[in-house]
Amino acid sequence: MGRSKSKRVLESIGRSGIIGITGGIGSGKSTIARRLAEYGYTLYLSDDEAKRLLVSDLSLRHEVEQLLGKEVYRHDRYQPEAVLSKLKSDPSLLEKLNGLVHPVVKADILAYPKRPLLVESAILFESGIDSLCDCVIAVLAPREIRLARVLARDKNMTEADVLRRMEHQLSDDELRRRADICVLNDGSRAIEQVAEEIVNNEYLLSQ
Secondary structure (H helix, E strand, O other): OOHHHHHHHHHHHHOOOOOEEEEEEOHHHHHHHHHOOOOOEEEEEEHHHHHHHHHOHHHHHHHHHHOOOOHEOOOEEEHHHHHHHHHOOOOHHHHHHHHHHHHHHHHHHHHHOOOOEEEEOOHHHOOOHHHHHHHHEEEEHHHHHHHHHHHHHHHOOOOHHHHHHHHOOHHHHHHHHHOOEEOOOOOOOOHHHHHHHHHHHHHHHHO
């Protein structure tokens, strides 16, 4: 991490009480985030909250229906499969959908009443959520380990599916460049040890 980034982080710690945690598919970021919640952080799972907002935020829901059609909702529920079908037929819709959803999620994070808030997101940087955070944690793991983890937990995904997802995510090198704290979760240490490394980091201790 460069000097300018270190200075920015140290000066802004405590500004919002929001910490971001990200990492590629299979890195273990969600598992580590849940473990960190046991240390007193309120956990905000961006993907789950986005799904909630897609139903509960009527303005957002209307805009999504305008973009993708009313069939992406059924019995007052958001239908991810219908959305994926639309995106496959017209990939340009993804950027438009993100342009609707991401600002609403960011506003929801800012309005969330509990602090410190730990925001978990696979697309923390791509969505701009990092701009809300005092500090960003990146969870890293070797590609082959990530692949094995995903195939073991999700029998509906093929190796090609996982590799395709990886190709569309930020590389570990890019995460190292952009994150404030990086931790390795390659299975050589227990999750508790990885979490302790994070909570004992000087940036978080200074909050």
